Amino acid sequence: MSLEETRDELLKKAVSLRRMVISYTYGIVGSFELAEDVYQECIVVICNKADSFRPGSNAQAWIMEIARRTALGMVTKSYRKREHGISDDALAALANDQQAQDEAEDLLQTAVDQEALQHCLDKLSPKAQALVKQRYLDQLPCDEIASKAKRSLNSIYVTLTRIRKSLRDCIHKQVPDGGFE
Amino acid sequence: MSWTPEDEERVRYLLTVFSNKRIDQAEINELNEWLIREPQARRLYFEDTGLQLALHDQPQSKSISQEMRLQEARPRRTRSPRRAARKKPMSLWPLLGAAVAAVLCIIVYNYQSESQPSQQGTQYAANDVQLAAKSGSVWLDQAHTRAAQRDAWYAAGTQWFTADNGIAELRFTDETRIRLPQRSVLGLVRTHDRHKELHLYSGALSADVAAQPTGRALIIQTRHAVVTVVGTRFDIQCTGQLTQLDLHQGRVRFLDKTTGISHDLEAGDSIIARVPDKQSTDLQQQTEPVPVKKNQAALVRYAFDEGEGTLIRDSSKRGEPLHLNIGNSEAVEWQERKGLRISGVADIISQEAATTLSQAIKSSGELSIVLKCQTERINPLTPKVGMDRMLSLSKDFKHRNFSLGVGELTGDPTAFALRTRHHAGGRGVNGMPSAVTPPIPEQHKQEVMLLIVSRDSDGRIVFNLNGRQVHEEVRHGSFAEWDENYYLALGQEVEPSIIGGSRRQLKTDVAQARAWLGTIYHLEIYDRALSPKECMQLQDRLQ
Numbered sequence: 001m002s003l004e005e006t007r008d009e010l011l012k013k014a015v016s017l018r019r020m021v022i023s024y025t026y027g028i029v030g031s032f033e034l035a036e037d038v039y040q041e042c043i044v045v046i047c048n049k050a051d052s053f054r055p056g057s058n059a060q061a062w063i064m065e066i067a068r069r070t071a072l073g074m075v076t077k078s079y080r081k082r083e084h085g086i087s088d089d090a091l092a093a094l095a096n097d098q099q100a101q102d103e104a105e106d107l108l109q110t111a112v113d114q115e116a117l118q119h120c121l122d123k124l125s126p127k128a129q130a131l132v133k134q135r136y137l138d139q140l141p142c143d144e145i146a147s148k149a150k151r152s153l154n155s156i157y158v159t160l161t162r163i164r165k166s167l168r169d170c171i172h173k174q175v176p177d178g179g180f181e
Numbered sequence: 182m183s184w185t186p187e188d189e190e191r192v193r194y195l196l197t198v199f200s201n202k203r204i205d206q207a208e209i210n211e212l213n214e215w216l217i218r219e220p221q222a223r224r225l226y227f228e229d230t231g232l233q234l235a236l237h238d239q240p241q242s243k244s245i246s247q248e249m250r251l252q253e254a255r256p257r258r259t260r261s262p263r264r265a266a267r268k269k270p271m272s273l274w275p276l277l278g279a280a281v282a283a284v285l286c287i288i289v290y291n292y293q294s295e296s297q298p299s300q301q302g303t304q305y306a307a308n309d310v311q312l313a314a315k316s317g318s319v320w321l322d323q324a325h326t327r328a329a330q331r332d333a334w335y336a337a338g339t340q341w342f343t344a345d346n347g348i349a350e351l352r353f354t355d356e357t358r359i360r361l362p363q364r365s366v367l368g369l370v371r372t373h374d375r376h377k378e379l380h381l382y383s384g385a386l387s388a389d390v391a392a393q394p395t396g397r398a399l400i401i402q403t404r405h406a407v408v409t410v411v412g413t414r415f416d417i418q419c420t421g422q423l424t425q426l427d428l429h430q431g432r433v434r435f436l437d438k439t440t441g442i443s444h445d446l447e448a449g450d451s452i453i454a455r456v457p458d459k460q461s462t463d464l465q466q467q468t469e470p471v472p473v474k475k476n477q478a479a480l481v482r483y484a485f486d487e488g489e490g491t492l493i494r495d496s497s498k499r500g501e502p503l504h505l506n507i508g509n510s511e512a513v514e515w516q517e518r519k520g521l522r523i524s525g526v527a528d529i530i531s532q533e534a535a536t537t538l539s540q541a542i543k544s545s546g547e548l549s550i551v552l553k554c555q556t557e558r559i560n561p562l563t564p565k566v567g568m569d570r571m572l573s574l575s576k577d578f579k580h581r582n583f584s585l586g587v588g589e590l591t592g593d594p595t596a597f598a599l600r601t602r603h604h605a606g607g608r609g610v611n612g613m614p615s616a617v618t619p620p621i622p623e624q625h626k627q628e629v630m631l632l633i634v635s636r637d638s639d640g641r642i643v644f645n646l647n648g649r650q651v652h653e654e655v656r657h658g659s660f661a662e663w664d665e666n667y668y669l670a671l672g673q674e675v676e677p678s679i680i681g682g683s684r685r686q687l688k689t690d691v692a693q694a695r696a697w698l699g700t701i702y703h704l705e706i707y708d709r710a711l712s713p714k715e716c717m718q719l720q721d722r723l724q
Binding site: 015018019020022023024026027030032035036039040085086087089090093094097099100101103104105107108109117132136137139141142143153157158160161164165167168 | 189190193194197198201202203209212213216217220223224226227228229230231232233234235236237318327328344346614
């Protein structure tokens, strides 16, 4: 395989892993915007380093390692101390667990591609929809949501946790037997 | 250690606290411990974080997108100094990276300077666009190295690529909106008088066009047509062979480049411009069938002329026949001359694994399905994201080599979907996402139709309905991972519990909720892509 072909294959793989790379590096950088920046930087690194990839070796693991280094590099460059982050051991366990990545990607890809998520969001109560909007679209911190709603921080945590659980179950329910349509 | 629902709830709760950046030392230690020890916790981490990302990117919910539009009517929110500061390292790359990286980064930097006007105090030009909403991956270049950012403004001259999972909504300053579905390529042309001009290279778009100033109509070009719009709402689809426009509101002028003829269209009109098909013109004069070599004949052929009983015979001449058994004869009714009506879960499945069929298709990398049928109605139990199964070569609801169905997403009985398991980028075993046709407006919904779906070794999937190509798309990848132990099923997916004639005991509700309801008159499957000429001949033979 020529370098050009290797690079193309690696880029294709990286594109198919976008959600997993962002989810993984989110554990390091702590925000989706930064994790998206990490992902974009990874794409550039993959272009530049494709010659160091050994054909036949595990491309997914190679990309995850680049993502890890890039994310850690970004944290260092921004002089931010990584407090209360996912530990190195846990990051290694996440990066090495391709089955977990593949299973999650299957669910998310089907959910998002087939608009199951939209369907499930529409089924939420108006209050739950408003909370999802505040937290994930407006990106308000939970503390601010709690203070506006005159509720405790913990009750917001619990409600958001339950909403995501119900969204996940709703998506899963549309794909029988724990599998996909 | 077993993984309980309480464990799952706890880990999800910890992820909620983590995402709020208020996690304390004891909680992060607990989360780390879970991630190191428990595979289910790692799956949950990726699943839940991915779901949060999808919610963060999700523009689709009506209630949410309405809210977004209200926000857009107000002055744009500018990037906070903190977020702007976070972006700075990207523009410093050229100083830090290697030479090649520097070149790439300069391109990115220049691109951002040119095509993202500053967020404050800028008057956008009439043909600048904002990425008002997006879902999945949306790119600004073919190499997929520049991701488009939601809410950012881009000057004319950009090109837009939506990935397999990408949807983009572009907004002009006058509130004209263009929605690009998955796998579309659109160019925004730089024009001197700042009128809006778009080139749809492939895929589709939906447009909701505000009234345009006199003399500055919005123009959309495809390789087959030029559409001039003063203000209206419509959908355009462009494939290699044709451009189809469906006009919902207002008026447009449609110039068919292939004939040079202009058409003024009104609401409710649809029109197609297509590449003149020399082959099909020649065919009209040449209707004599061309002899088919034995190894090019159908792998299986069912004529449905038995009239009674629970056996459907394979009359193909290639190897051992693959007969089908009807497990539940109460759900079928033989038609007087020919045909089998299916009114429920009929458990029609091959007597043995379709090994020869799978092997032949796997080895050629090509597939054609010829199906003459009449869909009676869409199964009301089928979920929105599902499809009624006409035919399937599978093991169960989640493992398949291919499935052909109808009604996916649209619930329309003239919208067909093909799922083929193919090896490309580590995709799953379920053949998702499907290649889906739009509803075919001119096809009467309950009519008998001849559907021919073919997929060649380059991944080009063509849907041909009643002798006319109605949809084309490309899905790269090989069939190398096809499983040769799968069974062929008709009108439903294979269920493991019905293999070998034993009674179905499980998942009846799942099967009922996806059963196809209608009459089948003829079915053939090939291990090659049928040519347009052969489709015409089949049309003559079977209609």
